[in-house]
Amino acid sequence: MGVEEEVRALALRARDASVALAAASGQARNDALSAMASALREHVADVVAANERDMEAARKMGTSEAILDRLMLDAARVDAMACALEELCELGDPLACVQAQRTLYNGIELTRVSVPLGVVAVVYEARPNVTADAAGICVKSGNAVVLRGGSLAAHSNEAIARVLSEAAASVGLPADVVCAITTTDRAATDALMQLHGIVDVLIPRGGAGLIRHCVECSKVPVIETGTGNCHVYVHETANLNMARDIVVNAKCRRFGVCNAAETLLVDTSVAHEFLPDVLAALAERGVLVHGDETACACALAAGNNVRCVSASEDDWATEYLAPEIAVKCVCGVDEAIAHVNRYGTKHSEAIVADEASAAGAAAIEAFLARVDAAAVYANASTAFTDGGQFGLGAEIGISTQKLHARGPFALDALTSYKYVLRGNGQVRA
Structure with missing residues (x-):
């Protein structure tokens, strides 16, 4: 199977999982988050060992200290990832919120309610903590996630994603609510960006080059997380x-x-x-x-x-x-x-x-x-400028665009809405 077919198959699995996740209760989604946090702590040695492989390879490449700091995981940082997942459980459920309600002229009852976006793809660089943050925020908001981390953190990301996916499955959710692209082939990112109709939104997190490439090349709608001058x-x-x-x-x-x-x-x-x-x-x-x-x-x-x-x-x-x-x-x-x-x-x-x-x-x-x-x-x-500091809980990024989301964005920005209409036989002339 080629890279494009592999990525498409993974995204289709995430789409199937998103249907079940959207129907899951808020308690079920919180149970998954708690299981994910516990699993990270249980498998901390495996995650840190995978990260050490990435750190060793990055040092040999002459990677800068700033990037190495972003890449490095130890027991304390893994525990912080677990704590962030647990903090999400304390936040209100962003789904099924009634945003508007009224009776139309014809007697139909109209209600606007919040719903998940569906499948969220997150493309990011050498920050393996994003794997857990993005997965947690997406599961909390009822979205399946396709994770595409940078090659520098390949072993770390794969280990974390596997732990989170298995934890979700352990409480009855589909394992594919958390999917990770594990190949280091750069063509996988471009393949992901072409999946309009399968992936609902793409979020790039990284440097200006990555963000610009996604904005210019993606057929999937992009929430642009900005560079910070x-x-x-x-x-x-x-x-x-x-x-x-x-x-x-x-x-x-x-x-x-x-x-x-x-x-x-x-x-x-x-x-x-x-x-x-x-x-x-x-x-x-x-x-x-x-x-x-x-x-x-x-x-x-x-x-x-x-x-x-x-x-x-x-x-x-x-x-x-x-x-x-x-x-x-x-x-x-x-x-x-x-x-x-x-x-x-x-x-x-x-x-x-x-x-x-x-x-x-x-x-x-x-x-x-x-x-x-x-x-x-x-x-x-x-x-x-941080989701936690703004009282928004864990964030998935800082948006510098003006449509849909701006500034630190988290749960609410990963929802849309639909109109639910209840009638008693009305037909339109």
Whole structure:
């Protein structure tokens, strides 16, 4: 059987399983999630051993530390995956929710209720925890899932998916509610994207290249999870100590995540006061600065520990996912907003300003209203763009598009709705 036939056969099995899963009760789906969590803990040694094979191969390939960090699993991370599945059980059932109800002019009772999408395909890179997260969210929302993980995590993904599939079957659901494409042949991803009518939606999670390829080539509708060229803008009214702490957290909490700040914008009027301090703080955490002329001058004033190179035009549009940051000085909120809207990826953007002053409050309101992004912050770190932090529970990604889902999306975004109509013999003239 060729790759295309193999992928199609797998997706058809998932479609069959989705019918049974959609009819399962909320309790049955929660039982499956609990079984999945228990199975991960029971098989933690097998999962970690499979991951060690992936880690060894990745190191031999010279994979970066940021990617290795995403790839690595240990007992604590496997337990965190299990805990995330258990937390899903505590969330409300997103299915069969009555969204609207009324009696039509002809006496027919109309009700709009939430239903699953059907078969969800998730294409992702070297993050094996996504295997459990995506499977759990899909099962909770009544969707069968076809998982296509990156080749770097092939052994990890296969081991996790097998554990989850067997756990679902152990409580009476079809094993194929969780399906994983195990071949490392890249043609499998393209084959999956062609299955319009079998796969209902495709969700890419990864770098800009993967997302662009899926958007441009998929015949299956795509929910676009975005890259994160996120900004922190420090207004001239900002409390500079607060601003320093926000910048350091947004950049350095984790370098390899999509909500990390990649560009710092600072009002020119406070640049010489603020930048030496914040650049020194970033340097303590190993961050390389790509600065404009003013930023580079301030880097010299900050001391020898600050590494700074002249920024190019490309730096303003770069998602580093590494200990690097671009720094630019701007003349006020209008220029900052224009820069963010030109170079940002519509993910997460922040302003730091004094809301108690007229100028600061006006800048905040302008920034929040005019910046085009899924999440906009005033006086807080971009690191909070996360489904759990937003009170949404486990997320399947951060959407930077505007149709269907935007920002952290989880259970509700994996449902659609249908109209249920009850009559007593009405016919239309």
